[in-house]
Amino acid sequence: MTFLRLVVFYLFCVTAHWWLGTHFAPAGITPSILLAATVAVAVAAGPLAAHAFGFMCGVYLDFAAPHLFGGYALAFTIGTYLIWFFKWRMDFSNPASQMVLAFMLTILTGVIYGAAGMIFMNKFIWRGWAYTIFMPFANAVIAPVFFACARLLALDSEGND
Amino acid sequence: MNKEKRLANMALLFFATLSLLFLILPTGPLVRSIKAIVSFSTYPFINTAQSLTEISAGVPRNVLDLLNTESENRILREQARDAALMRAQLDAALEENRRLSEIAGFKQDSQWKGVWARVVERDPTHWNSSFMIDRGFSSGIELHDGVVAIQNGKVGLVGKVIEVSRETARVLLITDEMFSVTCYLKDHGWDALAEGQGRELLRLNYLPTEAQTDGGEVFTSKSSVVFPPGISIGTVLSVHSHGNFMTFVSADLLPTVRPGAVKEVFVMKKSQQEAQ
Numbered sequence: 459m460t461f462l463r464l465v466v467f468y469l470f471c472v473t474a475h476w477w478l479g480t481h482f483a484p485a486g487i488t489p490s491i492l493l494a495a496t497v498a499v500a501v502a503a504g505p506l507a508a509h510a511f512g513f514m515c516g517v518y519l520d521f522a523a524p525h526l527f528g529g530y531a532l533a534f535t536i537g538t539y540l541i542w543f544f545k546w547r548m549d550f551s552n553p554a555s556q557m558v559l560a561f562m563l564t565i566l567t568g569v570i571y572g573a574a575g576m577i578f579m580n581k582f583i584w585r586g587w588a589y590t591i592f593m594p595f596a597n598a599v600i601a602p603v604f605f606a607c608a609r610l611l612a613l614d615s616e617g618n619d
Numbered sequence: 620m621n622k623e624k625r626l627a628n629m630a631l632l633f634f635a636t637l638s639l640l641f642l643i644l645p646t647g648p649l650v651r652s653i654k655a656i657v658s659f660s661t662y663p664f665i666n667t668a669q670s671l672t673e674i675s676a677g678v679p680r681n682v683l684d685l686l687n688t689e690s691e692n693r694i695l696r697e698q699a700r701d702a703a704l705m706r707a708q709l710d711a712a713l714e715e716n717r718r719l720s721e722i723a724g725f726k727q728d729s730q731w732k733g734v735w736a737r738v739v740e741r742d743p744t745h746w747n748s749s750f751m752i753d754r755g756f757s758s759g760i761e762l763h764d765g766v767v768a769i770q771n772g773k774v775g776l777v778g779k780v781i782e783v784s785r786e787t788a789r790v791l792l793i794t795d796e797m798f799s800v801t802c803y804l805k806d807h808g809w810d811a812l813a814e815g816q817g818r819e820l821l822r823l824n825y826l827p828t829e830a831q832t833d834g835g836e837v838f839t840s841k842s843s844v845v846f847p848p849g850i851s852i853g854t855v856l857s858v859h860s861h862g863n864f865m866t867f868v869s870a871d872l873l874p875t876v877r878p879g880a881v882k883e884v885f886v887m888k889k890s891q892q893e894a895q
Contacts, residue, residue, distance in 0.1 A: 479743045488743045505627035513634040520641070522742035524749035524781060524791050528641025535634040542627050578642050581796070585744065586818050593743075 463611045464499070464507055471495040472518055487588055489596035491604075492519060493567065496534055497560045497597075498604035500541035501550045512538035525583065526574055533570035537563045553602040560601035564594040697735075700769055704731075704885060707774035711849030714805070714838070731767075731847060733887040734758050739787070746879050747794040747817055749778075752886070755786045760886050765846040766790050768881040775851045775875025776800070776839060777884055788886070792878040793852065794819060801840040802852050810840055813852050813872055819879070821853055821872040828868055833857060837872060847887065851875040 475491040482488060492515040500508045516531035523530065541559065550556055568590065575583035584590075708731055736758075740751035754760050764780045778798065782789040791798055798815040802823075812824045823837065835855045839846040853872040860868050 475742075476740055479741045480739065487746070490744060505623055506630050509627070509630035509634050513638070516638070519742065519744060522740065522749070522751070523745050524789065524795060525797065526642060528638045530744075531641060532635060532638035535631060535638055539627060539631040574642060583796075584817055586747070589744070589746070 460503070460507065460612075464503070464511055467495070467499070467607065467611055468511060468514060471515070475518070487592050487596070489600045490564070490593065491600070493534075493564060494560055494597050494601045494604045495607075496538060497541060497556070497563050497601055498608040500538040501545050501556075501559070501605065502608035505542055508538050508542055509535060526571070526578060529571045529574040529578075529583075530567070532574060533567040536570055537567050540566070550605075553605075556601045556605050557598040561594045561598040564597045568593075700735075700883075703769045703772055704767075704774055707769075707851070711838075711847075714849055731885075731887045733764070733885055734760070735883055735885055736760075736788075737883050738881060747792060747815070747819065749781070749789050749791050749795065750878075751787050751789050752884060753787060754886060755784045755788050757785050759888050760788050761888070763845050765850070765887045766884050767850055767887065768876045768878075768884045770876040770881065773851060773875050774885075775853070776846065777876055777878050777881060779845055780886065790884070793821060793874060794878055800846060800852065801843045802837045803840045804835050804837055804855070806835045810842065811837070813837060819874070819877065820856065821874060823855065823870040823872045825867045826858070826870060828860075828866065836875075 471491050478488045478491060496512045496515045499511045502508075503511065512534040513531050516529075516534035519530035519534075520527050541563065548555065550559060568585070572582045572584065575581055734754055736752035736754035738750050739753045742750075752766075760780060760783055762780055762783055766777045766779060767774050768777045769775075776793055778790045778792040778795070780788045781791040793800070793813070793815055794817065795815045796817045800813050801810060802813045803810050804826075809827055811826050814822045814824060816822050833855055837852045837855065839848055839850040839852060841848040853874040856871040856873050858868055858870040
């Protein structure tokens, strides 16, 4: 059942991400729903479900990316692992810590993706100042909503995998 | 806890290896097949959502007059678009004609042939890099077909097709860092190379050191192997000198069409241009 709920949640997030990016992106900038959802699922779900979810979100972004195929999948997988690693040591139950987590992961995935570009394309993939400055804040703002969704879907970690 | 930790390590190892495999594999048939499968699986989903968006944004169905007005408006807009495209073609043909009458021996170019397509998918993480359109090889679109759009009544270059599936295609935008096109300055005839920078402005390189071309319009060059000549690329904003030791100067170029704002594009079919 958890698997089905995750699949539904994934499809919802992909559609919302596509809709927001295609129909509502003032100045070409809009929060990354897939990243916020990955952060929420990484905290709420078990290790296997969380990694699979993060990986699939990354694959969708790679599908939309013109250059590196696999860069986002790698960045989101590593990000999910780090969140899973730290969730036992930190409290992510309140919105403030959830926002900080989404903020940090946005920067981290950007760095990993850029570094992957340096390794595989000999070029750090830079997505502009507007994106770099605005995106972590935008993702931080929407992150608590996805934590609430994950709670509603009862994606609790115990025994999910 | 130990079991979960082991599971997490294994999941990291598995998915990271898979991601690295995607990265390492050449962008050949396998990666293209994976992308085609993802495209094939998500396109119906995206298409349905697009239709629902349009229905929810439309006028009530019982107001027939309004519906007729709306459909008439749509037809007129299409006609206006075609008229603007024809005008750009005429301008390009006139400009081409002027140059050809000066330089003998060049074959006169044909008109642009192609199809209109809608932008159906953009990603905020690659806003200045690419978007997906709702036409694919079933509509005759091929790799490296040129893409133009109309904005403020002017036709301008948007990019080129870099991936094609049956019903969709991905367009690499002129603003992407990997995009470049040979071009010429209309007023001076200088050839140069317009390159994307990952932001809204393009960079115009290899201009002669004496170039002072602020405000000059830049068009695709005859020497471009991908695009037909005479398509407007942008307007020169400012020229930058790199010091005395450089043999060329560069300039900032404002695109004629902002790729981040277009909703519909015209894909120029290369095969049909070549056939003529």
